[in-house]
Amino acid sequence: MMPFSIPTPLVQIVLGGVIGMSTSHRVELDPELFLFLFLPPLLFLDGWRIPKDELFKDASTVVELALGLVLMTVIGMGFLIHWMIPAMPLAVAFALAAVVSPTDPIAVSAIAARVPIPKRMMHILEGESLLNDASGLVCLRFAVAAALTGTFSAGSAALNFLWVAGGGLVIGVAVTLVVTRVKAWVTKRWGEDTGSQILVSLLIPFGSYLLAEHFHASGILAAVSAGVTMTYAEISRQALAVTRMRRNSVWDMIQFTLNGIIFVLLGEQMPGILAGARQTVAVTGHSEAWWLAIYTLAIVAGLATLRFVWVWASLKLTILRKAKRGVGVQTPDWRLIAATSVAGVRGAITLAGVLTLPLTLNDGTPFPTRDLAIFLAAGVIVVSLVLASVTLPFLLKGLAMPPEPARQAEEDSARIAVAQAAIQAIERHQHALAESHGEADLFADAGGQVMTLYRERIEGLSERQSAEARTGDRLLRDFRLVGVKAERAALAHLLRARNISSETARKLTRELDLSEARFLG
Incomplete structure (x- = not known):
């Protein structure tokens, strides 16, 4: 029997909860500051280190999950949440569905450190989680706008999405290329200073994020594309060996530290969220707080079901396309599809996204069911982490994996x-x-x-x-x-x-x- 190991994020959430219960002080999270400080460096590093060949080899699968699945999740889960909780306006239900639709690369990496996920499956999950936050957060932006104004334009939303995603990708690539070229020119004239080189690599994700946000594009996608570009920019502009070694050590420390802070902060917020559960559940028309747990489990079940259906349908279409070309493909075990569904855990992006919900509407009245949305989003993060930690070892145990090319x-x-x-x-x-x-x-x-x-x-x-x-x-x-x-x-x-x-x-x-x-x- 495969031993069960508790992933580090869950330990960090519990630690944060203990800190939150042992003191009356609370950390007031500014969502915009939270996004700016934590996500750009982490997503930049994931984009930098992710195997590019595997990412591009499964590009169609990644795009299907990062775009098509997110849109289907927002629509399907939005109507489901509104049906379960009629007190939550449809626009707010779509906003909640949008923030829980993106998987989180930080949480995915943390789960992979404890569970032996197959390499190709892990590469797809990482690629998906690097890209689907843009589509999820753009859907959130339009859902909030619809809640504030009462109007929605699909055409305007589609055009805006193209600019937000495309602009973010282009800006990230441009910033990395310009900075690395300037850095190479300075190094050629005055020599290479290790500390300066490391500092420049730390500033690139923040610069990409700020520039993209200035032009109303996706700062998160800009950070991701900046990281992906770093791999190719350094092929022709190699740093000294000692610089690379020290830079890797610095980035490893930053990754470990920021990951820990994110989940500890989530745990620290949980006592405050739970303290208002009695008032929050009253919005739904019930008096018992356990109804919130039922809603949370129902949302997690809905997310997993939609993901399972999408992955299954995508695999069937892939097999049919290859069969028409005369290429034989072995149908994967259903447990592999189930594992792909369960492995789509939620994390920091969901937390940051739900906290961006405004406090009031345009007329000054409180934003409807805001506390309820925050509670459910936090519950989805915790439950998805626990579910992946418990079920993945059993789903993957003894599973015959599709052959992978030997390296x-x-x-x-x-x-x-x-x-x-x-x-x-x-x-x-x-x-x-x-x-x-x-x-x-x-x-x-x-x-x-x-x-x-x-x-x-x-x-x-x-x-x-x-x-x-x-x-x-x-x-x-x-x-x-x-x-x-x-x-x-x-x-x-x-x-x-x-x-x-x-x-x-x-x-x-x-x-x-x-x-x-x-x-x-």
């Missing part, structure tokens, strides 16, 4: 290619030193030792530790650095030519950074 052959091929490039570069450096300084035997011996290491790697033999122990020697160090530089150039060429995946390139780059840091140390 080992690709990685081995890349290692051979970069090692051959290193040998050629060392030979050229060896000849150049011999011609300019003489003493050809000395340079031939030093270069030969280093080239032997690469040849043994190509032949699959273990590296000789005796040569590694003498890397303090100046010549050996110089030849090793020439080899690493050539490896890096060959790796960039393979990535540009799409002969290797970004995940393989990241792994090999990390190894080269460690080697270079050791030889320079």
Whole structure:
């Protein structure tokens, strides 16, 4: 039997709840400030680190989930919520449906850290959660506008959505390209400062977000596209190895810290939300607070059902399309579809979105059922996390997964290619030193030792530790650095030519950074 492990977000929510109950002080969350401080860096980092090849390979599936499923969820759940709670106006029901429709990349990553989710399924979930927040928050914007004004224009909403999404994507790409080009120019003229490089990488997501919001586009999508672009912008403008290593450490710390703060804040808000449950439930026409739990479970069940139907229908259409082209596709196990449905957990974006509901209408009267919407959204976040934590291990246990392409052959091929490039570069450096300084035997011996290491790697033999122990020697160090530089150039060429995946390139780059840091140390 698979052991049950509690995901970190649930522990953090409980910790926040304990903090909230142990003090009378409350953190007043400003939704706009919350969005600006927490989401841009986290979404930027997810976009930066997500495997790009896998994302683009399943682009059609990701778009279907991020756009089509969100729209169907907003419409279907909006009518369901209004039917269950007639006291909640239809526009407010659509607003609540909009904030619970996007899955959350932060929560998805946290669940994946505890549950062995298949790689391709995880890539689809991450790609979906990076993009569906824009469609969900745009739907929220129009639902709130309809609640405030009593009018709604589908044509205007569609045009606005195109601008919000497209503008955000373009601005994020443009900001990253401009900043990285300027940074490369400054580095070329005055040298590279590690601290400044790290600071610039931290400012890019905030700059993208603010610029997009200034032009009324999606700041969140701008941060995502800025992160995705960083991978390609750095292929031709490589930073120093020590800069990349320190920058990775800084970003890892920021990711861990911000993730923790988000869920602790959610837990801290829960006592206040629960304290008003008795008054909140009165709006629904009931007196017992447990009705709120029933509504929350009904919404979670509705979300999972719609998601299951959408994923099932999408897979059937994909199989039919490939069958027409003569491509045989194995029908996936229903448990895989169920796991995909349950894994769509809600998190920080839902919390931030529901808190943006205005306090009053245009005439100054209180916004209808605002507290009820906040309570239900918070309940959906907690229940979806618990549901995924409990059911995913059982759904995925012993499940025969569709075959995934092996990465080992690709990685081995890349290692051979970069090692051959290193040998050629060392030979050229060896000849150049011999011609300019003489003493050809000395340079031939030093270069030969280093080239032997690469040849043994190509032949699959273990590296000789005796040569590694003498890397303090100046010549050996110089030849090793020439080899690493050539490896890096060959790796960039393979990535540009799409002969290797970004995940393989990241792994090999990390190894080269460690080697270079050791030889320079």
